[in-house]
Amino acid sequence: MAAGLDSQRLDLVFQSRPDILEGIRAAADSPAKVKLFNNIASFVYDQIHTSSEPAAKRRRVEVARGDAAANGAGSEGSSNGVDASQEEVQLVVKEISVSIPQRKKFELCFTKKHLYARAPGSLSPVQGVVYTWQDIEYVFYLPVPEKAQVQHNYVLFPRGSSLASLKGSAAPDAPEPLLFTVPATAPKQGTIDGPSAAEAEAYSDAYHTLFHWALRKHLAAAGSSAEIVSADPAKFHSAIPQSHRPKERAVHVKAFRGSKDGYLFFLESGILWGYKKPLLFIPLDRVAAVSYTSVLQRTFNMVVEVFTGGDGEGKEEVEFGMVDQADHTGIDEYVKRKRLQDRSMADARKAKLELAENMRAAKKEAGEGGGGEGAAGPKVSDLEAAQMEEERRLQDEEDELEEDYNPSSDDDSGGSGESSEEDSDDEEGEDDDEDDEGEEEGEEEEGEEGEDGEEGDGDVEIEDAEVEEEKVAVKREVKREVKREVKREVKREEMTGVTQAGLAVHDEDELAGGLYERGYDEMDLEEKFDVVG
Template sequence: MSGPGVLAPFAGDEALQARIRAYIESHPEAAGLIRDIASYIDSLGSPPAKRKKTEAADELVKVEYEPSLPAMPAVTIRDVSFTMPLRKKYTIIISNRSLQVVQPTDHSKVELDIPLRSVAFAACLGVPERATPLWNFVVFRSNSDLYGAANKDAATEPLVFSVPETFAKTASGPLFDAMETQIKLEIEARPDVKPENSDSSSDISDEDDEDVLTYKRLLLRAFANAGVEVALPDPEVFHASKTSRHSKTEPEYHVSCHRGSKEGVLYFFNSGVFFGFKKPLLFFPIDKIEAITYSSITRVTFNLTVAVLVSRPGSSDEHEEEFEFSMIDQSEFGTIDSYVRMFKLSDRSMAEERRAKKELKQDRDDTAVNNGDSELAKASRELAALGDSDEDPEDESDDENFEDEDSDDGGSPSGSEDDSDDSGSGEEAEEASDDED
């Protein structure tokens, strides 16, 4: 029978308490597990008070980070494929205070120990051009170089690791147990669902995302509980013109481009612009962007240049640098233009205002309306004014030559075998790690 100690963390939700009580009465063997879950939740300092919907059927519980609490391992995940800073499979252990990367056979051998309060930027991004869904988690540490200096020390490189969109079968720990039990309780509470008694993993079907504790869902909750905000693509902020290969109704959220001779992708967030997954990874915080301009506009492609204020690690002095991304498809003209206009990134005079608004944590929706034409829109009209005349042969030959020059490199974000600096797909990481194992 459930006692007051088991139900205490759920005070204020009588319906949930009744469901837990009924579940324990019908499943006495689960009493110990639910008691441990209640103790764990209680040890976090306060029960989850606020739920935030991040995507359909996926809710994150925000738990305030409490520095005075001891480090408590929340979840352990085995066989995680890393592509940066090391290309190998490791075990990760996430507590309320840190993310540890450890050797699979000996957890006492810690390769990396990252305080989660020091994370500068984190994102969860779908790996482009994958036949099956795969998620890249990107973590920039406070000492990471956001602008990709030549230093490739493992202590300063960001982390990139990949997980499939499947049930988290290699995960364990109190958070995993708590979330799995929560899903089971929600399933049993439905009047039309009567699951049979069986192992935990077999109770959950991969056919219904709401009923699956996926790696992505588990990791997002673990980061949220530690106070780390993980950026997710937001269609209200930016989405590409093409649709996802995994869904006819879901758009893609990346734009293909080149950085020098390497092919990569750009993601646009309300917090900034990210380039991956070729080394070096780049992240431009929105408050550091001075302007975004366009050049080499043809009927097929255009180039984008991001001017940002740069301060290298260990120095407080800032100076402006420009980063150019080329060979962006003309079909993304409008999508990128909408983002630039939303944050007024074509106007250098607005840079100080953007920084001030970040410091004051004001809602950027107030700046979304810009009645003036952007530089990109003007260029598009000028291009249209040329009528139906043929494209400049020189521009066309330049594009062809560029593609020919890259054919040997082939740098595809889907994880081709072209480049040792590729930090892209989990598929390539898995091949590398399998060879190494």
């Protein structure tokens, strides 16, 4: 048999026709014929394998073939008139776990113009897993969440496929993205093959170094501007620690898209959701606005408004649900840092907000601002608005408590507060004087009546009148002193922040009574001194 023939595949296909096998061996006298016979054997083998599948699965495969042919990735992997299967394979990496578009272990083949997957032992590309280097628009290298062993996914988006799951952006000829997983270990012996295998050995310390080198090399050779983008925990990371690796900061956020659970990655070039079909990547220049809805105690939803049309007119909303409230701060910082418009408080969203306090806060700010600082300030998210509303409510309660009294800054004004205190006491003292004068006049009238009735006791009555006048003066001064003392005590408590039950501990009447008795005793001593003198 000629060297290079796939004898195993030929024996499986033509085991019932040994005459054909003999003819192939005799005719395979050149590399071109060897390649032709191997392709024929692979094609027949695939046909036999497909025919043995159930009818329902066979129909799905036929539909996939029709789609692949329409997408320019037919059974021969042709694109731009070049047959990928006819190109020389420069590098082959075996035993790679592919998840999208098909979940299976394949061999990834690197040619000058193509990247494609093929089944182990096959020479032909797998239908629908053929990509030209020039058509690859985005490349990502991201960790696989919630795995005990460290693994990473490579995600390659062909041109027009990043937003293909959106109605307004669906491109009929866009192929599916490619997603494959690599471990953190080095490739096993014998998994790297091809003419470039010797060169690749220098980058084979780990799978990611090997694929980074191979992808960058072929993308640059094809003139593609795509770069490999990775997640940077220094720029964005989740606030929720990972149970399996607590010291490692997670760069993903759990989120649902519809009924499918997945992960959000907030990258420097955009927002990626994966790793389930359909994959979605929203470039930053396609983000029209970001808003938060369904804000609950533990979770919230994030809505991203996306420009779907090339002219920027068409828009479509993508909602990611059940995002943990602990990650809101990090997401909001990312939105502000990337200058993405936050429309959480826009008119179209106010009816959807669950927190009624936010709406009341917005209306109050609109009424008080009147085009001032409140109207010109930046819009805030619903969570910040809720906090502002709570602070405003507490401030209103404090204002109600201080409604009857506005404490002055005694310490800062250097005694000006004491002056105003004396003025206020004097005003109240004048009111007390008027009351006391009324009492004094009544007492004087009684004294005059007594004087008319008893002229003989004139000196005694005059002396009694003087005593009564002294008593009234002392009583008036005592009241003033009591009020001053009460106000000073209240001010001290308010300035030191000590909240007590008030001055109810000291009854005002008892305090006044004590001062009155003390003043009256002093007056009696003076009176006695005057009499003796």
